[in-house]
Amino acid sequence: MKNKFPIVWQLSVTQFSKKTLVKGVLLLEAPFAYDKKIGNARNLINVFKSYFIRVYANKTILIRMDGHSITTTTDRHGSFSIFIDSLINEIPQIRIPESDFPLRILQTYPIIFQHSESKIDVISDIDDTIIVSHSANFIKRIGTLALKAPHNRKSISPSSSLLNAFEKKGASVFYISKSESNLFGLLTSYIVHNSLPKGSLFLTPYLKLSQLLNSKKGVDYKFNNIRLIMDNNEDKKYILIGDDSQKDIDVYLRIIAAFPNRILKVYIRQTRSKISHSQQQKWEQLESSTVASHYFRNETENEVIKDIEQLLNN
Known part of the structure; x- marks a missing residue:
């Protein structure tokens, strides 16, 4: 459906200890919102169509909230961040x-994420950490995203146990993923459907199909966003959750070096039945930090639960 005015596709108001980060993505058409269950064939169409929607790029916008009135500009991906x-x-x-009326906000997922009183917060990857995505293999990743609707995908049990246990103790959860903003509706639908903590999402820019096929996402994207969170929450320590399929261990080692006293523990999901030589080397680096x-497998949920209980009771 085409609109006379742009729509707000992804919006978050994330509180830190003294500041608030307001981020959003504006589009010229409304993608499918994933507010109801759909079949796998319909999911394929929705995912494919999202890469043909144009962004509201390099335009002036006005933001009003809590007595603040701010003028800013979207970037070439239709995003803004203040x-x-x-x-x-x-x-x-x-x-x-051009208009006196607020733009329509599409999402049903929460927008405001309040600063928690907990001394511990959680930063988690998404792909292959909380949802099986085959992110290390482009063809498998696209096939999984397109051919399986979010309501038909099960959560990774040990990761769910981790996230829910920390949320029950009052921790905020931040999700940082190299998935593009096109998938915001799909990912948030998955989070809600599987009763995972509704945390603030940090995703890469909205892409056109040609950009997806030749995507050059910044190598420092995850590191920079984790650093942003930790720099603005100096009163907290963090749990990091990721997997061994791509670069999570490398990123987390850099974070440990940058914040040596503020990482409480790192949990890494084993994505394959056998650990490769390179994965073993990375794990040994992390273990010696x-x-x-x-390092956990899907089958070791009880072991993970015991580990969480011990950590939270210390």
Whole structure:
């Protein structure tokens, strides 16, 4: 459906200890919202169509919330990101200069993520950590995304146990993924359907099909976003959750080096039945670092639960 005005596709208001990060993505058409169960064939069509939707790029927008009125500009991907030096508790109204009316916000997923009182928060990967995605293999990844609707995909039990246990103790969860913003509706539908903590999502820019096929996502994307979270929450320590399929261990080793006293523990999911030589080398690097770590398989959920209980009771 084409709109006279752009729509707000992805919006988050994420509180840190003293500041609030407001991020969003504006599109010229409305993608499928995943607010109801669909079949796998319909999912294929929806995913494919999302890569043909144009973004509202390089345009001036006006943001109003909690007494603040801010003018900013979307980037070439239709995204905007601003910091406000106070804690915002109101959903922003986003306008364009040509209209006095707020733009339509599509998402049903939460927008405001409040700063938690917990001394521990969690930063988690998404692909192959909480959802099987085959992210190391482009063809398998696209096939899994396109051919399996989010309501038909089961969660990874040990990861779910980890996230839910920390949320019950009051921790905030931040999801950082190299998945593109096109998949925001699909990923949030999966999170909600599987009763995972509703945390703030940090995704890479919205892509056209040609960009997807030749995607050059920044190698430092995850590191930079984890650093942003930790720099703005200096009062907290963190649990890091990831997998061994791509670069999570490398990124987490860099984070440990940058914040040696603020990582409480690292959990890494084993994605294959056999660990490759390179995966074993990376794990040994992590294991020999100054931070406690746990390498788990899908079959070892009880072991993971015991580990969490011990950690939380210390």
